[in-house]
Amino acid sequence: MTHNGFDKDEVVTVLNKILETELAGVVRYTHYALMVVGFGRIPIVGWMRDQAAESLRHANEAGELITLLDAHPSLGIGPLLETHRHDVGDILRESLDHEMLALSAYNTLLDLVAGHHVLLEEYARRLIAQEEMHLGEVRKMLKKPGG
Template sequence: MVEAKNEKIVALLNEIMEMEASGVIRYLHYALMVKGPNRIPIVKWFHDQANEGYQHASQIGEKITSYGGHPTLRVAPVPETKTHKVLDILKESLDFEQAALNKYKELLKIVGDDVALEEMIRSMIRLETEHAEEVVKMLDVN
């Protein structure tokens, strides 16, 4: 059973798992909706993001069970904006990456002395930051 001091960690891990699972659906949808002459590399990039979201959700789920918690079956909502122009999709992606990054940073503040969790979260923060930076470059918004 989850100890009281770890309940907040498990709750945040479950929120992150929901976001990562949502990312799988989100990025798959984006990949399916891309049209135009630059479709192939953009679709590949979105599929790569979906696969990474699956890997992250799995890793987070393993950490939840190591804390004695129960991984969520929920998926964070994915809004359908009905806007499927590449730049609009990338802006949505950037917002999503920033939200995930913020959730990981929130968890980092409370990891305590669990070095393995801290290193995992720092690694996720690095990856999410790199994703956001990549999207900014793709948007050419500097």
């Protein structure tokens, strides 16, 4: 169904994918925080719990936009993969994969609404910027000092 120059059903589908991906992030980062061991545990656990809280905020925001469009938010959750690898490097690499999925969904949303719906366009741009910053942080964390 076309709405202000964009396909509302397609946009709601992408927003629901975002909602599910962000909810998976809540579970994923909460789990990771529980599994971190070693000397650097305390700051890493804090960072992971902050990421879980941010994912929940993003999920709520996507859900609000879905209902703003007079549609129904999904009760689903994105894929959760348990690799049983809990080294901080492994966790961060898995985090990168998860964040790339979210970034892809936000880019898809931007493509669908650009020039048609200011609120959704600004939302997509803001979240793309946040996800790109987050990816940059994780990549820096994965670098070896002096490398």
